[in-house]
Amino acid sequence: MRLSRRLIRKSKFFLAIVFVCLVVRLLPYFAPINTADIAQNQLALEFSDRNGLPLGTILTRDQEHTAVVPLNQVSPQFINAIIAAEDSSFYHHGALDIKAIIRAINQAIHAKQIVSGASTITMQLARMLEPSTRNLSGKLQEIWLAWRLAAGMNKDEILAAYINRLPMGGNIYGVEAASRTYFSTPASELNLAQASLLAAIPNNPTYFDPLQHWDRLKQRQKYVLNRMVQDGYITQQIADKTQTEKVVFQSRQRGIIAAPHFLFWLAHQMQIPSTSSGVPPFLRGVRGDHLIQTTIDKPLQQFVEAQAQQVISNLAANNVHDAAALVIDNHTGEVLAYVGSPDYFNEAKLGRNDGVQALRQPGSTLKPFVYELALEKKLIRPNTILADVPAHYAIPGAKLYSPTDYTQRFLGPVRVRIALANSLNVPAVRVLEKIGVPNFLARLHELGFTHLNQTSEYYGLGLTLGSGEVTLWELAQAYVTMARQGQSIPLVPTIPHSPLPGLLSEVEVNAPNQTTWQLITDILSDRHARATAFGVDSVLNLPFPAAVKTGTSSNFRDTWTVGFTTDYTVATWVGNFNGEPMRQVSGVMGAAPLWNRIMLHLHENQEPAAFTVPQGLIQLPICANSGLRPTPDCNSVVQEYFYPEDKIAYATQDKFNLPPEYNDWLAKQQSNFVSSNLRIVSPQNGDLYLLYPGTEGQQKLEFKLAGNPSSVEWRLNGEQLDTQSTNLFWYLRPGNWNLEAQSGDSRDKVNFHVELAKIRPTKRGFSVVNSQR
Numbered sequence: 001m002r003l004s005r006r007l008i009r010k011s012k013f014f015l016a017i018v019f020v021c022l023v024v025r026l027l028p029y030f031a032p033i034n035t036a037d038i039a040q041n042q043l044a045l046e047f048s049d050r051n052g053l054p055l056g057t058i059l060t061r062d063q064e065h066t067a068v069v070p071l072n073q074v075s076p077q078f079i080n081a082i083i084a085a086e087d088s089s090f091y092h093h094g095a096l097d098i099k100a101i102i103r104a105i106n107q108a109i110h111a112k113q114i115v116s117g118a119s120t121i122t123m124q125l126a127r128m129l130e131p132s133t134r135n136l137s138g139k140l141q142e143i144w145l146a147w148r149l150a151a152g153m154n155k156d157e158i159l160a161a162y163i164n165r166l167p168m169g170g171n172i173y174g175v176e177a178a179s180r181t182y183f184s185t186p187a188s189e190l191n192l193a194q195a196s197l198l199a200a201i202p203n204n205p206t207y208f209d210p211l212q213h214w215d216r217l218k219q220r221q222k223y224v225l226n227r228m229v230q231d232g233y234i235t236q237q238i239a240d241k242t243q244t245e246k247v248v249f250q251s252r253q254r255g256i257i258a259a260p261h262f263l264f265w266l267a268h269q270m271q272i273p274s275t276s277s278g279v280p281p282f283l284r285g286v287r288g289d290h291l292i293q294t295t296i297d298k299p300l301q302q303f304v305e306a307q308a309q310q311v312i313s314n315l316a317a318n319n320v321h322d323a324a325a326l327v328i329d330n331h332t333g334e335v336l337a338y339v340g341s342p343d344y345f346n347e348a349k350l351g352r353n354d355g356v357q358a359l360r361q362p363g364s365t366l367k368p369f370v371y372e373l374a375l376e377k378k379l380i381r382p383n384t385i386l387a388d389v390p391a392h393y394a395i396p397g398a399k400l401y402s403p404t405d406y407t408q409r410f411l412g413p414v415r416v417r418i419a420l421a422n423s424l425n426v427p428a429v430r431v432l433e434k435i436g437v438p439n440f441l442a443r444l445h446e447l448g449f450t451h452l453n454q455t456s457e458y459y460g461l462g463l464t465l466g467s468g469e470v471t472l473w474e475l476a477q478a479y480v481t482m483a484r485q486g487q488s489i490p491l492v493p494t495i496p497h498s499p500l501p502g503l504l505s506e507v508e509v510n511a512p513n514q515t516t517w518q519l520i521t522d523i524l525s526d527r528h529a530r531a532t533a534f535g536v537d538s539v540l541n542l543p544f545p546a547a548v549k550t551g552t553s554s555n556f557r558d559t560w561t562v563g564f565t566t567d568y569t570v571a572t573w574v575g576n577f578n579g580e581p582m583r584q585v586s587g588v589m590g591a592a593p594l595w596n597r598i599m600l601h602l603h604e605n606q607e608p609a610a611f612t613v614p615q616g617l618i619q620l621p622i623c624a625n626s627g628l629r630p631t632p633d634c635n636s637v638v639q640e641y642f643y644p645e646d647k648i649a650y651a652t653q654d655k656f657n658l659p660p661e662y663n664d665w666l667a668k669q670q671s672n673f674v675s676s677n678l679r680i681v682s683p684q685n686g687d688l689y690l691l692y693p694g695t696e697g698q699q700k701l702e703f704k705l706a707g708n709p710s711s712v713e714w715r716l717n718g719e720q721l722d723t724q725s726t727n728l729f730w731y732l733r734p735g736n737w738n739l740e741a742q743s744g745d746s747r748d749k750v751n752f753h754v755e756l757a758k759i760r761p762t763k764r765g766f767s768v769v770n771s772q773r
Contacts, residue, residue: 032152033145038129038161040068045267046180046291049258049298050334050495054184056256058267067176067291071160075190078175081199082163084227087121090159094150096120096143122146125162167205168198180291182210182249192234193245196224210249218243258301259294261340261354266294266493293495295334300327304337304598311574311594312342318583321576324355325594326476327602328569332497333480333489336568337598341577350577359451359469360558360573363551364423366444368482368520370432370464371420373443375516379434382519382617382641383650385413385627386427389665393429393461403429403465411532412665413658415627415640420520421529423550425465432464440464447478447488466553475562476571482521483547483564485514485612518614519641521547524563525611528638539592542599544607550588555581559590563599565608570598617641620650628653660684666706678746679706680739682727685750690757691732700729709743716740 044066047055071079083090119127126145149158168178178198179187190198200220201208208217225239234242256263308323327337340354374380388411393401403425411424419427432440437456440463444452452459452468459467473491481488490497523529524547527536534540540548540561548563558575559582574590575582582590620642623634629650630637642650658666658679667681682704683689691699704727705712714721714728717738721728732754740749 031148033148034152035157035161037152040066040164044177045263046177047259047263047266048291048293049296049301050294050336051298052293053298055258055294055296055298055301056260056263057181058256058263066164066173067180068164068174069176069187071156071163074163074175074187075195077192078187078190078195078199079159079163080231080233081192081195081224081228082166082175082202083121083159084231084233085199085203085224086124087119088227088231090121091155093120094122094147096123096146120146121162122149122158125149125158125165128162128165166202168201169205169209169211184250186291192238193242193247196221196228196242197247200224211251256344258298258305259296259338260344261352261356262294262296262301262335262338262493265338265340265354265357266292294493295329295332295336295495296338296493297336300601301337301339303601304339305342307594307597307601308339309342311597314593315574315582315585315590318585318589319576319580320574320582320585320590321349321578322353322355322574323591323594324358324472324573325598326356326472326571327598328476328480328491328571330480330483330564330567330569333491334497335491335493338493353577355573355575355577356472358577359471360575361466361468361553362470362475363466363553363558363560364425364428365475365549365551365560365562366466366470367420367423367428367464368524368549369443369447369478370428370435370440371416371523372482372516372520373440374431374435375416375519376513377435377439380416380431381643381646382416382614383622383627383646384416386416386419386430387659387661388412388414388419388424388426389662391426391430391661393433401461403461410665412662412669413626415624417523417526417529417640418532420523421526422533423530428464429461432461437461437463444478447474447481449474449478466551472560472571472573475560476569479549479562479564479571480569482517483566483569485521486517514612515615515617518612519617521611522614522641524549534588538588539596540588542596542603544603545610546599546608547611548592548595550586550592552586552590556583556585557581559585559592561588561591561595563595565599565603566611567608568599568602570595570602572598614641616644618644618647620647663706667704669706678709678741678743678748680704680741680748680750681706683739683750683752685752687750687752689732689752689754691734691754692757696733697731699732701732703728703730703739703741705741705748709746711743713742714740715742 044057046057046067049055123142123146126142126149130141130145132139132141153161164174164176166174166178168174172178172181175190175198176187178201179185179190179194182198183190183194185194197210197217200217200223201210203220207213208220210217222243225234225242228234229236229239304325304327308325312320312323321342323339323342325337325339326335328334329336338356340356341349341351343349343351345351371380375382380386390410391403393403405423405425410426411418411422414422414424414427416427418424437459441452441456441459444463449468449470451470451474452463454468456463477488477491480491525545527538527541530538530540540550540563544565546563546565548561551560551562552558553575557579558573560571560573562569562571564570572591572594574585574594618641619639621630621637622628622640623630624636624638625634627640663679663681663684666679680703682702689701703714709726711724712726714723716730721730734754734756736751736753738749738751740747
């Protein structure tokens, strides 16, 4: 007996648990449905340019063209038409229209077939949300869902959800998408003829397809208009007139008209929520119908697309297949043109790759920012002389780093202006060494190079030559900052302006020194300064003020040209998406022609204003070779900027003495670099040589001068040597030695030492120790 009671209690407990589980499981099927529960998140995006010209539409993931608008942004003509056609008593019944059901049953009995339906708008919405089979079970499911909708939403909310889901032919859903697709007008501006035709489609979108079955649709429109007359929305006279009104439907196959990479990139950004509201900040304020007005200038965009294709065609013989370009308004940060590849739709040529957002090595395009930071920190001055001579840097765990230019030539002493304008590698590395790689990397982060996310040790001194990877977008953003004299501005793709998540640096360069940015701009716009590498009349030179910098990555895989006027910044890239090297195509040959064409087009009607001259500096004449005050034997006099405090040194310094780091370079020159100086480059002052036992009379030391003077008098410890050659060999002898060379009024002398070594070397030759180089 006790056992039975126990079993009964356990059974009751078990049944209670089962009941609770069933209630929990079934509760969602009984709960009212509200607007938030059925919100449409996957919407098609329609884009226009800055002037309202269409750029194209990007469909949902299901390839549907859907747009959502609130009820107050739909023409009353359409609302009246759809209610009259589908559910004339919509505002006077609940989820079901009992009168309509009774009427439909009576008609079916007398006609022995279905004459009219009894589905309400609420029931149709239920069927749109959860399609069901067309049988008794499916109809009961539809009715139950309609009741839940009616319990959680008011009539206007139900109607809004309904008209935004209406099937309107093909892959078009909702009145807004249909209105824009077929008539290029928002739903709020539909007239009666357009509205009655659109209201006729949902009854059977395939049968009444406006592009395939126009006569059928017109008959259905007549039915809609008659229903509107019966319900008192319009008069019979208006209905008759509307029926004869001519309406033209546009094709649904509109797709993408221009800027495909830009549109897909922008659509992708919409999927990046940055707030609890889930709305990306750059889309706040965008119209609820998801028509996005971009900053793109459609005619300019199409021009740049055409030019990219033409430039690539011209370079096809050099194994060049791809290009990208970006045009920015310096005053607003607006993106005016965005070309990711020559042909987005050419899959065989990797056309869908986006060259604007792709990570590539930037070559020399980062050099201006190295020099600007060094000038800002007063580590160099406008008149500083830099050494473009062979240099070697020990890299832990790697080979010796020896930067060179692709010409394999060195210019010796060069001014900052010449070093930057001609994109010389060694001087840039020397300047970065002064700054420190961590400091430069921090500055690049401030400028918006977010993809340079490795440590400073990872990039090393090669960072100034392009050892990192950046995007064309980041380069354009940084050069806009330069064009704005250090004042950064977010790049914006939409109107109204809003920053983009994850792609824009909102950090402004702290307390920008406008003078240094103005000086860098002055250098990059100096066609004569870059003449050594590019010539005076290269494709970089425009008939108006423009600053420009080129870049070429290793093995000719990427070429870049980025430059600006006071109004626009243009960034171009030419290369191959598959990584293949081009055939001897540098920045000035690859990306520069595209940059040139775009710049000329931008300013064909109005030339830009001149750049602001560097403030707070003075211009003084200098000798181009030495950077000093001109002397009578100076062959070329140019103007250079100086800080006012350097004027005294300028006035008093008239002798140009190269430090020892130039010796190896000087030794290879065919003539004296500076005719007034004589330089002994071997041995060097302070060298110590070891003479090993048994090698006396065998080990030789070369005495060598820089250049090729006509006659030279050599003296060793005051004793004249019997030769006038610029170089000779002398057998080592122990002792302290003073070597002097004289040619005319110019002379030079060095001291060196030779000591006997205690151990004979295993290899022939001699050693140099404690050399002060």
